[in-house]
Amino acid sequence: MSEFTPRFLADYQPSPYRIHQTRLVIDLDDHKTKVTSQLSMEKVATDSQPLELDGEHLTLVSLLVDGKEIAESNYSVSDSSLVIEGLSGEFTLDIVTEIDPANNTALEGLYKSGQAYCTQCEAEGFRRITYYLDRPDVMSIFTTKVIGDKASYPYLLANGNPVERGQLENGKHFVTWHDPFPKPCYLFALVAGDFDLLADTYTTSSGKDVALEIFVDKGNRSKAEHAMASLKHSMRWDEETFGLVYDLDIYMIVAVDFFNMGAMENKGLNVFNSKYVLADTASATDVDFFNIEAVIAHEYFHNWTGNRITCRDWFQLSLKEGLTVFRDQQFSADMHSAAVTRIKNVKVLRAQQFAEDAGPMSHPIRPEKVMEMNNFYTLTVYEKGAEVIRMLHTLLGKQGFRAGMDRYFEKFDGMAVTCDDFVNAMAEANNRDLSIFKRWYGQSGTPEVTIEKRYFDERLHLTFSQVTPASPSQPEKQALHIPIKVEFIKPASNEVIEELLELKSESETWSFDVPQSTVVAPFAEFSAPVKVHFEQSDDELLSIVEHAKDSFSVWEAGQSILRKEVVRLMQNDNDEISESVMRTFQAVIDADIDPAFKALMLTLPSFDEVTGSEQNVNAQALVEVLERLKIFVANVFEQPLLSLFDESRKSINSDAQSAPGQRALSSVVLNYLAVKPEHHELVSKLFGNADNMTDQLAALTIAVRQQTSGAGTLLQKFEQQWINDTLVMDKWFSVNTNIPSSDLFAHMEALKTRPDFEMTNPNRVRALVGAFAMQNPKQFHCKSGQGYNFLANMVVEMDKLNPQVASRLITPLIQREAFSGEYQKLMTQALETIIQSPQLSKDITEKLNAALAEQ
Ligand code: TRP
Numbered sequence: 001m002s003e004f005t006p007r008f009l010a011d012y013q014p015s016p017y018r019i020h021q022t023r024l025v026i027d028l029d030d031h032k033t034k035v036t037s038q039l040s041m042e043k044v045a046t047d048s049q050p051l052e053l054d055g056e057h058l059t060l061v062s063l064l065v066d067g068k069e070i071a072e073s074n075y076s077v078s079d080s081s082l083v084i085e086g087l088s089g090e091f092t093l094d095i096v097t098e099i100d101p102a103n104n105t106a107l108e109g110l111y112k113s114g115q116a117y118c119t120q121c122e123a124e125g126f127r128r129i130t131y132y133l134d135r136p137d138v139m140s141i142f143t144t145k146v147i148g149d150k151a152s153y154p155y156l157l158a159n160g161n162p163v164e165r166g167q168l169e170n171g172k173h174f175v176t177w178h179d180p181f182p183k184p185c186y187l188f189a190l191v192a193g194d195f196d197l198l199a200d201t202y203t204t205s206s207g208k209d210v211a212l213e214i215f216v217d218k219g220n221r222s223k224a225e226h227a228m229a230s231l232k233h234s235m236r237w238d239e240e241t242f243g244l245v246y247d248l249d250i251y252m253i254v255a256v257d258f259f260n261m262g263a264m265e266n267k268g269l270n271v272f273n274s275k276y277v278l279a280d281t282a283s284a285t286d287v288d289f290f291n292i293e294a295v296i297a298h299e300y301f302h303n304w305t306g307n308r309i310t311c312r313d314w315f316q317l318s319l320k321e322g323l324t325v326f327r328d329q330q331f332s333a334d335m336h337s338a339a340v341t342r343i344k345n346v347k348v349l350r351a352q353q354f355a356e357d358a359g360p361m362s363h364p365i366r367p368e369k370v371m372e373m374n375n376f377y378t379l380t381v382y383e384k385g386a387e388v389i390r391m392l393h394t395l396l397g398k399q400g401f402r403a404g405m406d407r408y409f410e411k412f413d414g415m416a417v418t419c420d421d422f423v424n425a426m427a428e429a430n431n432r433d434l435s436i437f438k439r440w441y442g443q444s445g446t447p448e449v450t451i452e453k454r455y456f457d458e459r460l461h462l463t464f465s466q467v468t469p470a471s472p473s474q475p476e477k478q479a480l481h482i483p484i485k486v487e488f489i490k491p492a493s494n495e496v497i498e499e500l501l502e503l504k505s506e507s508e509t510w511s512f513d514v515p516q517s518t519v520v521a522p523f524a525e526f527s528a529p530v531k532v533h534f535e536q537s538d539d540e541l542l543s544i545v546e547h548a549k550d551s552f553s554v555w556e557a558g559q560s561i562l563r564k565e566v567v568r569l570m571q572n573d574n575d576e577i578s579e580s581v582m583r584t585f586q587a588v589i590d591a592d593i594d595p596a597f598k599a600l601m602l603t604l605p606s607f608d609e610v611t612g613s614e615q616n617v618n619a620q621a622l623v624e625v626l627e628r629l630k631i632f633v634a635n636v637f638e639q640p641l642l643s644l645f646d647e648s649r650k651s652i653n654s655d656a657q658s659a660p661g662q663r664a665l666s667s668v669v670l671n672y673l674a675v676k677p678e679h680h681e682l683v684s685k686l687f688g689n690a691d692n693m694t695d696q697l698a699a700l701t702i703a704v705r706q707q708t709s710g711a712g713t714l715l716q717k718f719e720q721q722w723i724n725d726t727l728v729m730d731k732w733f734s735v736n737t738n739i740p741s742s743d744l745f746a747h748m749e750a751l752k753t754r755p756d757f758e759m760t761n762p763n764r765v766r767a768l769v770g771a772f773a774m775q776n777p778k779q780f781h782c783k784s785g786q787g788y789n790f791l792a793n794m795v796v797e798m799d800k801l802n803p804q805v806a807s808r809l810i811t812p813l814i815q816r817e818a819f820s821g822e823y824q825k826l827m828t829q830a831l832e833t834i835i836q837s838p839q840l841s842k843d844i845t846e847k848l849n850a851a852l853a854e855q
């Protein structure tokens with residue numbers, strides 16, 4: 001398993017060669033696409049290094065240097081490169097390669113999604129199109145001529161502006177595109193197909209009209225309206241918030257069904273997973289609408305943070321991703337409820353990024369060692385990366401952060417830079433020393449902060465101590481610069497005081513002139529991505545629930561009470577539910593608060609949220625305790641929950657603005673009520689009356705999880721209604737994996753044999769396999785090991801077709817640390833079966849090596 005070699009950040013060297021101009025002619029054909037590449041190049045290094053172009057899965061047809069053939073002894077071709085000797089000064093290369101897009105199931109490089117051709121080049125997919133310096137610090141001006149059959153591919157798209165089009169013989173036509181902005185090849189894109197086009201224009205704050213074009217499969221035009229509105233909102237927001245204005249005359253988005261990730265920010269030509277474009281109320285949920293807006297914004301924001309300023313090397317990925325996730329989170333917060341958006345972001349971070357940071361693939365937001373770059377598009381680089389940017393925002397304030405962003409663009413526009421460059425711009429613009437802060441970029445693991453509270457000399461003394469647990473690659477961890485927002489709730493008056501503390505050493509004590517029984521709510525807004533240890537009584541937590549100003553603190557205090565309860569119940573299995581849990585629920589049910597926020601307050605910690613912070617977890621015991629708590633709440637609060645359900649259903653029609661929140665609240669409430677068979681009627685009524693996917697899917701999911709007597713019929717009805725809608729059928733596959741009994745395994749085998757279950761479509765595979773592992777902890781962690789083995793087999797099968805997607809699916813099997821020994825052992829056995837399989841990809845090999853080295 002050692003045939004692959006890692007790369008190290010420390011080994012970075014600038015490229016000895018530059019590519020000034022890239023002129024491509026791509027003549028499309030299913031199995032023999034011809035790629036002609038003319039590169040105007042220059043050798044900038046003075047030593048004798050040969051030119052090493054990257055290339056994979058290519059057939060070299062011809063090679064000319066300055067228009068002439070060269071001796072065979074002057075170049076060599078391997079399965080990953082084309083090496084040319086004897087080049088110097090300025091020269092031109094003409095390279096012709098042939099590729100096979102129709103057999104490209106990895107979905108990297110040029111491939112077919114249904115009837116259309118499209119490309120995915122990030123991180124290192126361009127090398128599957130032609131031989132090139134496939135690294136982000138090589139930036140070039142691209143001119144792309146696309147040739148294709150006119151009837152089948154009326155639209156021929158690439159980056160930049162169209163400059164020429166015309167007819168050719170044999171029913172072919174061509175369009176030539178020119179992108180005036182130098183860019184790395186990972187931002188190259190080409191799309192050819194027959195689409196419906198939704199077109200609009202946007203007038204920038206500088207008065208320029210930009211053509212906005214969204215291309216979708218025929219018949220789906222009306223489902224692109226929300227994406228278009230989201231794009232315009234994003235453009236306005238970036239002008240208003242950061243003074244960033246769009247720079248080309250045209251901005252195109254294409255939605256495709258076969259896609260490895262969410263979307264891709266190719267310059268002027270974004271390619272999206274159709275799941276993040278298409279929506280109408282009948283077929284998409286409120287959450288889908290929210291996510292589409294966020295992903296559209298994310299890719300749009302990349303035009304400045306990613307494209308205009310890009311990464312020097314892939315170790316710097318968080319330079320663009322952490323920053324852009326932070327920007328899209330701020331945008332969502334401004335468009336909707338800031339409190340609810342923040343809490344949802346924190347839930348994802350704590351449930352998933354914390355597990356990653358404790359697992360075998362733990363890495364800093366700027367990794368030091370990478371074998372397969374695709375393995376580093378992670379929650380750590382993206383979500384923790386965004387938290388690191390957010391901490392800068394907290395430390396520098398809104399205006400200071402903006403000043404730092406302005407400085408960053410002044411200094412680095414048009415360049416490929418590092419995370420250090422970004423932090424230096426922030427430090428300079430604010431005249432601040434951020435040298436300790438920079439440790440966040442190089443240190444992996446989740447820091448743990450312990451808080452001790454003492455009262456003497458009429459002052460409250462708070463001691464904050466930090467520890468980051470050692471990891472194999474980093475046995476010694478350093479103290480980090482941690483911003484801590486604290487709220488003090490004074491007794492009697494309940495007056496609230498806020499402070500921002502900056503912990504920069506292992507331990508520090510601050511003292512405050514407040515009365516003795518002042519309640520402390522630390523890490524308001526979740527001001528740092530850390531685990532907090534702070535002994536607080538239930539009364540203190542309840543006081544935070546009732547009086548804290550910051551909504552995150554309110555939610556967190558409620559969740560702390562519930563988490564404590566879960567942990568206690570896991571230890572004493574025949575214990576009663578505590579009084580504090582009852583008081584919390586009562587307070588929340590009675591509170592006059594935003595329904596979306598109330599829904600979050602009434603949601604129990606998820607299985608993953610518990611395993612993200614606990615250790616030695618008995619998975620089945622956890623499933624059972626969460627179920628028991630749910631039943632308890634349903635029994636004790638049956639009447640108030642029924643009224644809450646009625647009220648929220650009524651207000652949906654009267655107030656469109658709060659309808660998504662009300663729908664979320666009603667489904668959280670119904671989820672409790674449905675543990676009682678006498679309320680199953682409500683579930684089938686919600687399904688039957690639903691005029692929108694949010695309610696229909698919520699009802700179906702609850703029916704399946706509770707195995708109501710009508711569940712099977714509802715699954716059938718849903719299937720009949722939506723059989724021709726791929727994205728909705730993905731939801732149907734996912735709901736099927738929620739079946740709580742062990743019949744599930746036979747059922748999933750049957751689902752796999754359906755003609756509409758295609759292993760080559762990542763959305764469909766994730767809908768079945770990913771959903772099973774993430775949404776059904778009871779069967780995934782079943783003691784027979786069947787759940788782990790099912791996943792292991794699917795990973796092996798998928799790895800042969802699409803390593804990138806296989807490598808994401810394996811995640812729940814390698815994150816074993818939270819579980820007790822018996823589960824860890826079964827997971828390891830499943831991993832050992834994977835390793836038996838011949839010819840595993842670099843992606844899977846890197847993860848297995850890391851996971852099995854731990855044992
Ligand atoms: N840059 C993309 C984003 O975050 C991520 C991405 C899309 C990607 N498709 C990919 C990364 C394929 C690796 C491989 O918006």
Ligand code: ZN
Pocket residue numbers: 298302320321324
């Ligand atoms: Zn991104």
